[in-house]
Amino acid sequence: MRVLVTGSSGRLGRSLSAVLAEKGHEVIGAGRNTVGIPGVREVTCDFTDEQATADLLAAEKPDAIVHLAAIAVPFGAPEREILVTNSVLTHTVLAAAADAGVDRVLCSTSPTPVGYSSPDWRPDYLPIDEAHPLRPAHAYGLSKIVMEEAAAMFARTTDMAVGCFRPCYVIAPEEWAGAPTQQGHTVLERLEDPALAAVSLFNYVDARDVGDFVDLWLTAPKDAVTGEVFFVGADDALAYKPIAEIWREYAPHMGEGADALTEGLAAFSNDKARELIGWRPTYTWRSALAEAGVAIEEVPA
Numbered sequence: 001m002r003v004l005v006t007g008s009s010g011r012l013g014r015s016l017s018a019v020l021a022e023k024g025h026e027v028i029g030a031g032r033n034t035v036g037i038p039g040v041r042e043v044t045c046d047f048t049d050e051q052a053t054a055d056l057l058a059a060e061k062p063d064a065i066v067h068l069a070a071i072a073v074p075f076g077a078p079e080r081e082i083l084v085t086n087s088v089l090t091h092t093v094l095a096a097a098a099d100a101g102v103d104r105v106l107c108s109t110s111p112t113p114v115g116y117s118s119p120d121w122r123p124d125y126l127p128i129d130e131a132h133p134l135r136p137a138h139a140y141g142l143s144k145i146v147m148e149e150a151a152a153m154f155a156r157t158t159d160m161a162v163g164c165f166r167p168c169y170v171i172a173p174e175e176w177a178g179a180p181t182q183q184g185h186t187v188l189e190r191l192e193d194p195a196l197a198a199v200s201l202f203n204y205v206d207a208r209d210v211g212d213f214v215d216l217w218l219t220a221p222k223d224a225v226t227g228e229v230f231f232v233g234a235d236d237a238l239a240y241k242p243i244a245e246i247w248r249e250y251a252p253h254m255g256e257g258a259d260a261l262t263e264g265l266a267a268f269s270n271d272k273a274r275e276l277i278g279w280r281p282t283y284t285w286r287s288a289l290a291e292a293g294v295a296i297e298e299v300p301a
């Protein structure tokens with residue numbers, strides 16, 4: 001399949017594009033800059049520019065688009081700019097894809113619409129799944145809801161298969177090996193100070209596992225994925241101890257439902273992705289660190 005990845009030069013895009021190329025897709029990486037991704041042809045485009053986006057799709061004729069380009073971090077820009085930019089980017093890509101006759105578009109949103117970054121937030125239940133109510137606490141989370149509603153609208157009103165996935169905190173191979181993760185700390189720092197990962201409910205996912213999810217989504221029957229939203233997270237929590245043992249100290253807002261998160265269970269369910277398209281994450285944080293050659297000296301939380 002000829003797949004165009006927007007935002008391919010980013011933290012997730014580099015690994016995801018390389019995985020899709022390894023799986024035999026013809027991958028065109030498109031974004032504001034190029035970074036040299038193995039097996040991927042890279043081009044530049046500003047996806048807020050309607051004409052440039054239309055011209056790129058007319059020239060490249062992709063079968064599918066994986067849309068990652070965004071302001072990708074809460075409070076990474078002024079609130080209004082995040083809301084406007086992420087909404088406009090998504091609508092521009094979806095509208096151009098529909099005009100160009102693209103078959104499928106998969107958009108990367110986020111678990112943040114659920115709202116766990118607000119101090120007043122309480123989950124309705126744990127583990128959290130795709131049916132959990134949305135209560136965003138910032139413009140980034142709100143922008144991801146706009147993106148999901150835009151995807152649903154194009155799924156209803158065009159012949160394209162359109163859907164979304166909500167990746168948990170993405171960790172790329174170089175980050176397992178010691179490079180700083182999105183929030184600036186290393187994986188070991190997040191493990192050694194549970195307060196760092198508690199704000200995101202200890203969620204994470206390996207970037208290569210996200211690549212596997214995207215490959216399965218692209219090749220699944222269209223009616224199994226169109227209009228759907230999927231959490232894409234690891235089976236386990238990014239913590240030395242089970243959440244059930246540490247939530248009272250580090251994430252009291254999770255409430256007593258977190259007592260069920262024993263034996264390393266994650267706060268976000270990935271059951272829907274398994275049931276609808278057969279995806280399972282292959283990495284745990286322990287196996288990914290071991291593969292990266294990083295010794296784990298478990299310290300009491």
Ligand SMILES: NC(=O)c1ccc[n+]([C@@H]2O[C@H](COP(=O)([O-])OP(=O)(O)OC[C@H]3O[C@@H](n4cnc5c(N)ncnc54)[C@H](O)[C@@H]3O)[C@@H](O)[C@H]2O)c1
Binds near residue numbers: 010030068072073109
């Ligand atoms: N990294 C995570 O932990 C995480 C978690 C949940 C959701 N997400 C979402 O996944 C996607 C990718 O995240 P990331 O961590 O790789 O982000 P990133 O910031 O590393 O990469 C974003 C990419 O988008 C590009 N981009 C931004 N505006 C653009 C424009 N106008 N035209 C063309 N390209 C543009 C950037 O140049 C960059 O290459 C984003 O939508 C993000 O919100 C990421």
